[in-house]
Amino acid sequence: MKYISTRGGMEPQQFCDILLAGLAPDGGLAIPESYPHFSADDLQRLSTLNYRELAFEVISRFIDDIPAEELRDLINKTYTAETYCNGREPSKADDITPIIKLEDDLYIQELSNGPTLAFKDMAMQLLGNLFEYVLAKRNETVNILGATSGDTGSAAEYAMRGKKGINVFMLSPFGRMSPFQRAQMFSLQDKNIHNIAVKSMFDGCQDLVKACNKDADFKANYKIGAVNSINWSRIVAQVVYYFKGYFGTVTTVGEPIDFCVPSGNFGNICAGHIARQMGLPIRKLVTATNENDVLDEFFKTGGYYPRKDAETYATSSPSMDISKASNLERFVFDLVGRDAAKLAQMWTDVESGKGFKLDDGTFKKMAEQYGFLSGKSSHADRLDAIREVHEKYGLFIDTHTADGYKAALQTRTPGVKMVIMETALAAKFEETIQEALGTLPNRPEHLKGIENLPQRSTTMEADAVALKKFVIERL
Numbered sequence: 235m236k237y238i239s240t241r242g243g244m245e246p247q248q249f250c251d252i253l254l255a256g257l258a259p260d261g262g263l264a265i266p267e268s269y270p271h272f273s274a275d276d277l278q279r280l281s282t283l284n285y286r287e288l289a290f291e292v293i294s295r296f297i298d299d300i301p302a303e304e305l306r307d308l309i310n311k312t313y314t315a316e317t318y319c320n321g322r323e324p325s326k327a328d329d330i331t332p333i334i335k336l337e338d339d340l341y342i343q344e345l346s347n348g349p350t351l352a353f354k355d356m357a358m359q360l361l362g363n364l365f366e367y368v369l370a371k372r373n374e375t376v377n378i379l380g381a382t383s384g385d386t387g388s389a390a391e392y393a394m395r396g397k398k399g400i401n402v403f404m405l406s407p408f409g410r411m412s413p414f415q416r417a418q419m420f421s422l423q424d425k426n427i428h429n430i431a432v433k434s435m436f437d438g439c440q441d442l443v444k445a446c447n448k449d450a451d452f453k454a455n456y457k458i459g460a461v462n463s464i465n466w467s468r469i470v471a472q473v474v475y476y477f478k479g480y481f482g483t484v485t486t487v488g489e490p491i492d493f494c495v496p497s498g499n500f501g502n503i504c505a506g507h508i509a510r511q512m513g514l515p516i517r518k519l520v521t522a523t524n525e526n527d528v529l530d531e532f533f534k535t536g537g538y539y540p541r542k543d544a545e546t547y548a549t550s551s552p553s554m555d556i557s558k559a560s561n562l563e564r565f566v567f568d569l570v571g572r573d574a575a576k577l578a579q580m581w582t583d584v585e586s587g588k589g590f591k592l593d594d595g596t597f598k599k600m601a602e603q604y605g606f607l608s609g610k611s612s613h614a615d616r617l618d619a620i621r622e623v624h625e626k627y628g629l630f631i632d633t634h635t636a637d638g639y640k641a642a643l644q645t646r647t648p649g650v651k652m653v654i655m656e657t658a659l660a661a662k663f664e665e666t667i668q669e670a671l672g673t674l675p676n677r678p679e680h681l682k683g684i685e686n687l688p689q690r691s692t693t694m695e696a697d698a699v700a701l702k703k704f705v706i707e708r709l
């Protein structure tokens with residue numbers, strides 16, 4: 235399996251070479267030369283596997299430069315009931331991503347039972363183990379520099395804590411994260427984890443990361459790396475749970491079903507697209523957005539017009555407050571028939587701020603051949619969804635999953651099963667749950683009082699020179 239760039243300017247490379255790189259040299263994203271395919275017989279065989287066995291079957295099709303038995307060990311040590319038990323008895327958690335039936339033809343797939351209570355743990359935990367393995371083989375180290383508004387930073391830190399050859403420097407906006415999110419990150423005492431609270435908003439943090447990455451000498455000398463959502467191995471890890479969710483829902487293998495996915499950077503749902511390309515019988519993939527509805531507009535009109543930060547609202551589903559969906563580039567590459575020159579032109583127009591509009595034929599193909607639909611929700615819709623799910627089914631859902639619930643009801647077809655992807659637990663967004671229900675959601679036992687643990691962080695002005703000095707001093 236070799237990887238190429240969506241923009242055509244990269245020599246085909248093996249998995250381990252693209253694992254540690256960010257963007258392809260031409261600014262594009264790494265993507266397999268072709269997708270592996272499972273036949274109907276294969277699917278039948280896969281349908282009875284447990285999560286780890288299934289993960290190996292799927293992931294080994296994309297990674298053939300790690301010996302199979304070593305890859306199997308890495309997967310087995312990642313997807314354990316202990317890591318994904320979320321405070322429950324591990325003996326009851328071996329499903330990893332259990333399915334909850336709400337009513338006939340309507341399901342939720344739990345993806346948030348990992349250490350930080352959001353779906354990002356599903357991929358980030360594997361990434362941590364892959365990084366450690368490849369760095370040790372090559373006798374290399376990496377210093378991950380990232381910016382977070384909450385979920386990504388904590389998932390990365392819990393995946394990389396205590397790992398050999400890896401340091402994490404994570405910037406977050408000073409005073410902007412929820413007390414719970416801050417406690418999750420800042421209470422980590424591992425020596426390789428460095429939390430930096432920057433006196434700016436999230437965008438200011440991201441600008442600092444960009445400034446450091448533009449300094450080619452600094453980047454090379456101090457081996458600066460990234461774990462953001464364009465990382466291909468995160469997508470691969472996510473493909474697995476579409477298979478697991480499918481097999482856990484259908485009555486007979488082969489039956490087409492729909493998935494609805496709360497989306498921001500288009501990483502999660504991109505994995506659904508790939509699962510479908512591999513032969514999984516997914517009928518519709520529904521992109522759910524909040525008030526930041528660039529993706530809803532794209533799927534409804536064919537026009538993709540990313541917005542500036544100033545035009546991006548701060549909402550009650552903050553992990554989806556994104557107006558430029560990086561991973562969309564991977565899907566559109568397939569949509570335009572893998573024409574890299576065409577794709578490169580489209581993304582030149584995106585980067586210059588112009589955006590693009592699909593021609594009629596391509597727009598039709600998107601709905602008919604690729605089965606994409608979309609929906610959006612407002613704050614009031616999310617509150618309604620949280621109330622309805624609590625009243626009807628006795629469950630607490632978080633604000634992002636509520637976006638998914640709303641879009642799923644807007645787009646479901648009678649007689650076709652619909653699976654809503656749960657992207658975080660309600661406990662992470664207590665304030666809005668309180669607003670909707672007048673009560674707080676349950677918090678897993680082991681996280682009670684996390685806000686009272688001792689915290690470690692360094693507060694800094696938004697200054698790239700000071701940041702580089704801080705990094706260098708700690709290596």
Ligand SMILES: *Cc1c(COP(=O)(O)O)cnc(C)c1O
Nearest residue numbers: 497498499500501502553657658
């Ligand atoms: C990151 C995140 C999303 C968006 O996922 P994408 O892969 O960026 O589309 C949705 N919900 C939650 C809770 C998240 O943390």
